Amino acid sequence: xxxxKCLVSCVQAGLxxxxxxxxxNFNFDVxxxxxxxxxxxxxxxxxxxIKTILGLIKPVSGQVxxxxxxxKGAIGYLPQQTQVxxxxxxxxxxxxxxxxxxxxxxxxLFGNSEKKQALKNLDRxxxxxxxxxxxxxxxxxxxxxxxLARALCAAEKILVLDEPVTGLDPAAASALYGIVQDLNNEGxxxxxxxxxxxxxxxxxxxxxxxxxxxxxxxxxxxxxxSDYSKIFV
Numbered sequence: 001x002x003x004x005k006c007l008v009s010c011v012q013a014g015l016x017x018x019x020x021x022x023x024x025n026f027n028f029d030v031x032x033x034x035x036x037x038x039x040x041x042x043x044x045x046x047x048x049x050i051k052t053i054l055g056l057i058k059p060v061s062g063q064v065x066x067x068x069x070x071x072k073g074a075i076g077y078l079p080q081q082t083q084v085x086x087x088x089x090x091x092x093x094x095x096x097x098x099x100x101x102x103x104x105x106x107x108x109l110f111g112n113s114e115k116k117q118a119l120k121n122l123d124r125x126x127x128x129x130x131x132x133x134x135x136x137x138x139x140x141x142x143x144x145x146x147x148l149a150r151a152l153c154a155a156e157k158i159l160v161l162d163e164p165v166t167g168l169d170p171a172a173a174s175a176l177y178g179i180v181q182d183l184n185n186e187g188x189x190x191x192x193x194x195x196x197x198x199x200x201x202x203x204x205x206x207x208x209x210x211x212x213x214x215x216x217x218x219x220x221x222x223x224x225x226s227d228y229s230k231i232f233v
Contacts, residue, residue, distance in 0.1 A: 004031045004032030004033050004187075005031065005032045005067055005157070006029055006030070006031050006067065007030050007031060007032060007066065007067045007069075007070060007157055007158050007189055008028070008029065008030040008053055008064075008065075008066055008067075008070075008158070008191075009028075009029050009030075009063070009064070009065045009066075010026050010027060010028040010029070010052075010059075010062070010063070010064050010065075011027060011062055011063045011064075011065075012025055012026070012027065012061070012062040012063070013025075013026040013027075013028075013052075013059045013061065013062035013063060013064050014026070014059055014060035014061035014062055015045060015048045015049055015052050015059055015060065016045075016048060016060045017048070017057065017060075019060055020060065021060045021061065022044075022045040022048050022213070023045045023048070023049070023210060023213060023215060024061075024213065025062075026062070026215065027217070028049075028208065028217055030158065030189055030191060031189065032157055032187060032189055033184070033187050033188075033189060034189045034190070034191075034205055034206060035184045035189075035190045035192075035203065035204050035205045035206070036189075036190065036191045036192070036204065036205070036206045036207070036208055037192050037193075037194055037197070037200050037201070037203075037204040037206070037207050037208070038191060038192065038193045038194070038208045038209075038210070039193075039194060039195070039197055039207065039208070039209050039210075040209055040210035040211050040215075041211060041212075044210040044211055044212070045210045046193050046210060047162075047193075049208075049210070050077075050160055050162060050191075050193065052064055053066075053075065053160060053191070054075060054077060054160065067157070069156045069157060070156060070157070070158065074102070074154065074155065074156035074157075075154065075155065075156075075158055075159075075160060076099070076151030076152055076153075076154045076155025076158065076159040076160065077151055077154065077159075077160045077161075077162075078144070078147050078148055078150075078151045078159065078160070078161045078162065078164055079147075079162050080162045080163045080166060081140075081143065081144075081147075081166070081167065088135050088136055089134065089135075089136055090134070090135050091131070091132055091133065091134060091135065092122070092127070092130050092131050092132070092133050092134075092135055092138070092146050093115075093118060093119075093122070093131040093132065094135075095135050095146055095147070095150055096118045096121060096122060096131075096146060096149045096150045096153060097110055097114060097115065097118045097150075097153065098150060099118075099149075099150040099151060099152070099153030099154040100114045100117075100118075100153050100154070102154060114153070117153060118149070118153055119131065121149040121150075121152045121153060122146075122149050124149070124152070124179075125145040125146070125148060125149045125179065126145070127142060127145050127146065127149070130142060130146075139172070140167050140168050140169075140172065141168050141169070141171075141172030141173075141175065141176065144164060144165075144168065144172070144176055145176070145179070148161075148164075148176070148179065148180075152183075155188065157187075157188065157189055158188065158189040158190075158191065159180075159183065159188055159189070159190055159191070160191045160192075161180065161190065161191070161192040161193065162193045163193055163194060163195065164176060164180070164192065164194075165177070165194075165196060173196075173199075177199070177200070177203065180192070180203075181203055192204075201220055201224075202220075204220055205219070205220070206218060206219060206220070207219075207220055207223040209223065209228040209229075209231075211228065211231065216228040
């Protein structure tokens with residue numbers, strides 16, 4: 001839906017590294033309440049787009065603008081899990097509260113408001129009872145819920161999710177998709193990188209497909225009628 005605030009706007013942008021664009025003349029907008037699925041082959045530029053949105057790299061050309069509410073790091077990000085992350089030696093609550101670090105404004109300690117919000121997000125993920133458990137001892141599905149609660153602590157209006165169900169069993173993946181759908185229904189914009197187009201296409205409002213320097217961005221119906229969709233058929 002495009003009747004809310006524009007949170008992310010890319011205008012004739014070149015995205016890449018070291019002044020070399022992987023994607024050129026890229027036009028892409030994310031509005032409040034959007035649900036965007038990002039698909040494409042490995043190396044096509046999906047990770048480059050995420051890093052650009054997060055402010056980790058600058059566009060090679062053109063413009064990439066974030067809404068003022070997002071410019072201080074208020075984007076919830078759930079990265080792909082690594083083996084190191086899976087065995088991280090911290091409590092669930094400590095991991096979740098680390099989502100507030102970009103909002104601390106130099107304060108050395110978390111306040112009561114941050115702890116209350118972290119507990120609220122754990123409850124929202126239905127894992128409040130795990131708050132004192134060691135993160136590394138949890139199942140894959142539980143760990144993803146912890147990381148999603150952490151992302152919510154950082155998020156103002158948008159969540160960026162990078163392959164969030166990779167390595168999860170079908171039941172855990174379905175449950176995570178349900179949580180993300182609920183968040184979107186409440187107004188949170190979702191940008192999800194995924195290879196699981198079969199199970200996610202009916203949930204998305206828009207599809208961004210990046211392929212060999214070109215791209216499609218539009219509605220699901222428009223995507224399914226395009227040549228880009230045939231790559232996944």
